[in-house]
Amino acid sequence: MIMIKGAVGKKEYKEPFSKGIMARSLHITDLGHDEAYEIASCIENKLLEENISEISIEDLAIFVTNYLKNYVDPVLAEKYIKWRNVRKSKEPLIILIGGASGVGTSSMAFELASRLGLKNLISTDMIREVMRKIVSKELSPVIHKSSFNAYESIRTPLLGPDPVVEGFISHVDVVNVGVEAVIERALKEGISIIIEGVHIVPGFIKEDLIRKSNVILFTLIVRDEDTHKSRFYSRCRQPWVKRSLDNYLSNFHLIRKTQSFMIDQAIKHNSKIIDNVDVKYTIDIMVNDIIEKYGGSYDVRQESKGNNDN
Ligand SMILES: Nc1ncnc2c1ncn2[C@@H]1O[C@H](COP(=O)(O)OP(=O)(O)O)[C@@H](O)[C@H]1O
């Protein structure tokens, strides 16, 4: 049996090598579950071949990186070790995924959390729901509407060129108070989290938060109208979905206006836009951006201590 040595603070521990845990740690490299488990088995065999019965976590990471470089794919090796650098960071990772209704923010957030092994995920719809209990309709009618039809509840004279956008801005501005509270709490507690929903709009989140190096914002869009519309059919086909398809189809033109506004905001604030046409494409872009931004640089040729595969 191969024992892995680690330490929490000054307290050292040993635990048996687990192919399952190794496979999950390889998931970041976009390897499928089966392929990752097979590679984890090969890594275990390689360790046994080299009569390694005990190895530190750090040396195991370098052993795995060199194995991926030499026997699988140097690009995967680089992704693996960079992601480990990200996870070793003392700063929590705050990932914000915005996008108009129906573009796929919830499902992509879930996919990304699974790929990155992040456990905390919250939607801005949920944040809004809590705020709706606290803020009365009289005090803020816009928060009690959807983002795309909030304009219907604005009581003040409409000043902007497009009432739909003006309503969206008012609606997001209020919910954003809750979004910023979640970001601040995550930063204070040191927990990595993904926050997703229509209320994540470039330019709305306080500069001192969005400027932080461990906060990253993506705006998902669906450029093609028919594809966007099909997403509502796809969502409402799922048995647990209670929201009415008609509500989104009849307001689709309003939802498209909010997407145009979000695109303008993303361009104005030089924020990443991803046309969410393919799940793998979307997730790979977000993972690569996160790893590039946080993973630092790592030369996979870095020698390991005694278990180098080169
Ligand atoms: N890249 C994609 N390709 C195909 N279908 C997608 C993609 N992203 C999301 N979907 C599907 O579109 C529907 C709406 O996605 P959802 O995440 O609920 O949107 P949102 O949270 O932005 O309203 C869901 O059925 C989801 O499975």
Ligand SMILES: O=C(O)[C@@H](COP(=O)(O)O)OP(=O)(O)O
């Ligand atoms: O306000 C909005 O635009 C949508 C966002 O939800 P998603 O469609 O993004 O899940 O919430 P609604 O009030 O329609 O349930």
